[in-house]
Amino acid sequence: MDSGWRLFLRTIVARAYPRVIGQMRQRSWLFFETLLPFVAVTAYVYVYRAMDASQDFIGFAVMGGAMTAFWLNVIWSMSAQMYWEKDNGNLALYIMAPNSMMAILLGMALGGMVSTSLRAAVILIFGIWIFHIHFAVSSFSQLFAVFLLTMSSLYGLGMLSASLFLLYGRDVWQINAMMQEPIYLVSGFYFPEKNFGMAISLAASIIPMTLGMDAMRQLMFASGPAIGFLPVRTEIIGLVILSMVFVTAAKYWLDKVERLAILEGTLTDRRK
């Protein structure tokens, strides 16, 4: 039987597999998970058009819409996943199996990242095609680094919240729903973060999307450098720190919650 790092890696692959392959088997996501965010994006595009906003603002709306796919994936398929697993009775099986829960979370994150990238790409391509978005990328290498760091810190946050969500019961649906529009707002999904002023923008930077999207807007649009609230290099450093903090905290909390639940016997209690 595999053990140690080999088991850890196999667990990651095993948990990532259904996330990637599952969507190929059930293609209804193409309609629901790309069309629905795209409809929201289209509404915001028309609001900007009603205001006679510049074409860059329409680009911000489309980019924000594409990035919502990642945020929704993190809150519904990462944060709430352990709670759903508990609800379905699978959590006990995860715990009984001889693998690491951390590897399961990493697998969920990796699979979610890959599958969601496809969804985000579809939204972005449709947006560029229909609304004639023009990009003026100033540095492809920085853009690539920002995207990767945003993903790693974002899914690190997802792993942390997945552990914490085990503590919540029926409130989980409401909590998740609360983490949509308020986060779209404070992280500046559809408009430049700078509009909030420095203090609120810095506070909102605890959500990796804030720094990531601000940096991406600066790197992708002609008006970008004028609307960033921090220099791109500073935002890259911020994202590196967030990635390390979230993954470490996820490990700490997962261990703590598991210990607590074993002591109280509540980890697989579906009534909570």
Added chain:
Amino acid sequence: MLKMFRSTFIPAAWLGWQVESNWAHPIVFFLFSALKPISGVMILVFMFRAVSHVSTSSPLYAYIYVGNALYIYVAATVAGVSYSILDDRERYRSLKYLYIAPVSVPVYMFGRAVARFATSTLAVAITLAAGRLFFNVPIHPTHVDWPMFVAALLLGLLCLAAIGIILGSWTLTIRSEPHMLGEAVAAAMYLFSGAIFPITLLPVSLQPIGYLMPMTYWLELMRRALLGANVAGFPTLLSYSNSELFGVLAALTGSFGVMAWIAFRFFDRMARDRGMIDAQSNF
């Protein structure tokens, strides 16, 4: 009829209220009710601020704010019945017991729709009050046409409940991603009903979709009741008088009511044939 209504509608509405409110922690429920809709509308406020040449005194600003606030009702009620069916069938696994109980399932769905509408009222009220107090939205309680507001609100409730029942009935037959149905319809209505921008901005080929939606007329009536002459900045339905708007909305509500009844009979039979009443899709 009245007895059946009393024995089904009232418990359904009460159950819906309990599921929506009491089962969540009160603080979570309050934040859920207030934070989410206010954030949704604040996204639009900040989009306005980002495009610096547009003033908040523009009629477009009030149009967008009020439309978005009222749309909370649409999203909650239309998608809500569909979610309720899913919750009952898959989460609480109680739908099969409802079917064998001496209750009317469409009336039950109507009760759940009304509960969704009622819980949304808190969010709508908070959002509109925040607009008046903090975001410079020209709603003056003394200038609001309250009789028109209440009449339009009740007609809208009936219409939304009818649409909700259609979607809830359809949800009975869906196995793959059933939770997305209500969201998809609510999203389409958001785009086409002129909730946050005048439908005349849409491509000409898509505008007829907006004119066929009851919510287009409902939102116009509600805006007129709340904002009065400020709404006149947008000529989409300017040629319609208030009574004409009520007439169109009443006709569409009646049509959707009939469609809801037909849809329930059709989808209910299909769901029974396919064994979907107690199905588990693990969505």
